[in-house]
Amino acid sequence: MPELESATATTPTGLSGEDEALLVRLRAGHEDAFVELVDRYHAQMVRLALSFVSSHSVAEEVAQEAWLGVLKGLDRFEGRSSLKTWIFRILTNTAKTRGQRESRIVPFASLGGTDADGEDAEFDLERFHPPGDALAGHWMSPPGEWETSPEDLMLSGEVRAQIEGAMAKLGPSQREVMRLRDIEGWSSEEVCNVLELTETNQRVLLHRARTKVRQALAQYFAGR
Amino acid sequence: MAALSCHELVGVVTDYLEGALPEAGRDRFESHLAACPHCTRYLEQFRLTIAATGTLSEDVIEPAAKEDLLRVFRDWKASAAPETL
Ligand SMILES: [Zn+2]
Numbered sequence: 566m567p568e569l570e571s572a573t574a575t576t577p578t579g580l581s582g583e584d585e586a587l588l589v590r591l592r593a594g595h596e597d598a599f600v601e602l603v604d605r606y607h608a609q610m611v612r613l614a615l616s617f618v619s620s621h622s623v624a625e626e627v628a629q630e631a632w633l634g635v636l637k638g639l640d641r642f643e644g645r646s647s648l649k650t651w652i653f654r655i656l657t658n659t660a661k662t663r664g665q666r667e668s669r670i671v672p673f674a675s676l677g678g679t680d681a682d683g684e685d686a687e688f689d690l691e692r693f694h695p696p697g698d699a700l701a702g703h704w705m706s707p708p709g710e711w712e713t714s715p716e717d718l719m720l721s722g723e724v725r726a727q728i729e730g731a732m733a734k735l736g737p738s739q740r741e742v743m744r745l746r747d748i749e750g751w752s753s754e755e756v757c758n759v760l761e762l763t764e765t766n767q768r769v770l771l772h773r774a775r776t777k778v779r780q781a782l783a784q785y786f787a788g789r
Numbered sequence: 790m791a792a793l794s795c796h797e798l799v800g801v802v803t804d805y806l807e808g809a810l811p812e813a814g815r816d817r818f819e820s821h822l823a824a825c826p827h828c829t830r831y832l833e834q835f836r837l838t839i840a841a842t843g844t845l846s847e848d849v850i851e852p853a854a855k856e857d858l859l860r861v862f863r864d865w866k867a868s869a870a871p872e873t874l
Pocket residue numbers: 794795796798821825827828829
């Protein structure tokens with residue numbers, strides 16, 4: 566990552582002060598520093614691993630193996646990415662290796678990060694007046710009102726179930742990108758680095774995923 | 790510059806929210822919104838979808854898994870025996 570190198574010429578690494586401090590404590594064998602990282606990332610690591618392997622228990626094993634890789638790699642870590650990105654890169658590499666051993670299709674590795682989800686060659690969920698029509702490009706059936714307040718929407722168990730159902734139907738790349746961005750709260754840069762996607766691919770996957778989930782909610786509210 | 794159609798707008802909502810539209814595209818996006826209640830509603834629902842999806846987060850780590858990890862850590866520490874200790 567040469568761009569990080571040049572941007573951080575004044576300090577030995579590109580690490581934040583927080584990462585730097587954690588790293589020092591980890592290298593010195595402080596268990597509380599390890600626990601802090603585990604609390605922060607382990608559950609996310611297991612969920613990410615799940616997109617490469619077949620079961621939750623294997624995903625747990627992968628995450629555990631990745632943590633060991635992190636500990637063993639501490640001395641070699643040069644701080645050219647954030648600690649988080651580095652940890653998750655180890656996780657995805659571990660998960661890919663494991664997924665290959667399981668002969669499972671590896672969604673990101675095998676597709677080079679392009680749109681993995683084939684079904685979207687013609688991506689249009691909503692309908693618009695066709696070109697040439699007087700209303701060309703306008704909504705054929707405009708979005709209906711969702712009769713709920715934003716607060717109720719956030720708290721509704723049914724809405725959550727709808728979202729989960731819609732996300733389960735997404736292709737693996739779209740689901741993973743949306744999960745990391747919109748559930749785990751990762752930045753686009755983090756997602757691109759860990760999943761080895763270009764910014765453009767990442768945005769396309771995210772957009773299609775969000776569009777489908779919004780449509781699922783629209784159908785839910787229309788049919789309620 | 791040609792105005793953005795509703796059809797085009799829904800295709801670039803994420804680009805807009807990500808700040809990935811060039812300035813001219815952003816202006817076209819916003820002037821379309823100002824004149825179109827349907828797309829305004831669409832964008833609002835898109836944002837609500839993102840916000841509601843964010844409530845699915847759950848970062849619980851199973852106690853047994855944590856125990857395993859602590860064992861991994863202690864084994865590593867014993868074998869690495871950092872000289873700083
Ligand atoms: Zn419109």
